[in-house]
Amino acid sequence: MKKLLLFIAMFATLHSFSQESQTAVPLFAGYYGPYLIQPGLKVGTKLELGERTNQEEAKPLYLSPQIGVFTRSGNHTSLVANADLGYVFKKKHGSVYAAPSLGVGYILAQQLLDQSLDLNNGEKPNSNREWRSFFLPTLNLEFGKEPGEKTGWYSKVSYGRKISSLVENSDFFAFEVGMKFLIQIKK
Numbered sequence: 312m313k314k315l316l317l318f319i320a321m322f323a324t325l326h327s328f329s330q331e332s333q334t335a336v337p338l339f340a341g342y343y344g345p346y347l348i349q350p351g352l353k354v355g356t357k358l359e360l361g362e363r364t365n366q367e368e369a370k371p372l373y374l375s376p377q378i379g380v381f382t383r384s385g386n387h388t389s390l391v392a393n394a395d396l397g398y399v400f401k402k403k404h405g406s407v408y409a410a411p412s413l414g415v416g417y418i419l420a421q422q423l424l425d426q427s428l429d430l431n432n433g434e435k436p437n438s439n440r441e442w443r444s445f446f447l448p449t450l451n452l453e454f455g456k457e458p459g460e461k462t463g464w465y466s467k468v469s470y471g472r473k474i475s476s477l478v479e480n481s482d483f484f485a486f487e488v489g490m491k492f493l494i495q496i497k498k
Contacts, residue, residue, distance in 0.1 A: 334496050337458065339465060341489010343379045343391075351381025353391070353487060371399050375412070389420040395451055406457045416447035418473065445473040447483060455491065463491040 336356065343353035355377030375395040382388045397412025420443045449471030456463045467487040474480050 335493040336496055337491060338494055339489055339491045341465070341487055343381055343485065343487050345381050345389075345483065345485040347484075347486055349381045349383045351379055351389075353377055353379030353489070373397060373399060373410070373412075387420045387422045389418050391416055391418050391447070393417070393447060393449070395449075397451065397453075401457070406459060406463070408453075408455060408457060410451075410453040410455075412451045412453065414447070414449035414451050414469065414471065416449065416471075418445040418447055419443075420445070443475065443478060445475045447471050447473055449483065449485075458491045458493045461493055465489060465491055 338354070338356050340352070340354045343351040345351070355375055357373050357375045360372040360374055373396070375397075377391075377393050377395070379391045380389065381391070393414050393416025395412040395414040397410050399408050399410045401408035422441050422443050449469045451467055451469045453465055453467040455465030455467075465488070469483070469485040469487070471483045472480060473483045
């Protein structure tokens with residue numbers, strides 16, 4: 312996790328030194344809800360890789376590295392790191408967009424396996440937890456409004472598969488909603 316954050320910081324620093332004028336770095340943060348009922352938070356950025364345009368629409372290719380955390384109370388706390396690769400479809404002079412993408416991620420979950428209960432007083436003196444990891448490929452669809460001067464919004468649905476060699480594979484569904492910000496960096 313620390314290595315991913317260090318990589319993002321180094322990339323942003325190198326990118327910022329290569330520019331001579333003021334640039335805006337897009338950041339987003341919001342509610343991350345796997346299965347709609349496991350609350351969490353997710354933050355990330357968007358790096359534009361190229362642009363293909365015609366007269367009506369701009370279709371920039373982007374890469375979006377993200378990190379997040381979510382929990383199911385009394386069952387697990389999970390960390391997620393992923394990256395989405397996709398296109399942004401929007402009108403040339405508009406700010407509302409749709410962005411389908413493919414994602415690749417990793418989930419590290421601290422899973423509760425069993426717990427003992429003292430019938431005398433109702434306390435739970437012992438619990439047994441295990442770290443589990445999953446590979447997470449996803450298909451995503453995002454709708455939102457690009458940040459104007461400073462802020463915008465986004466909503467996103469994701470469907471994928473949690474893949475592990477130690478436990479049974481399972482479907483994965485997540486919903487996100489949040490705010491987008493432009494951080495101005497002076498050169």
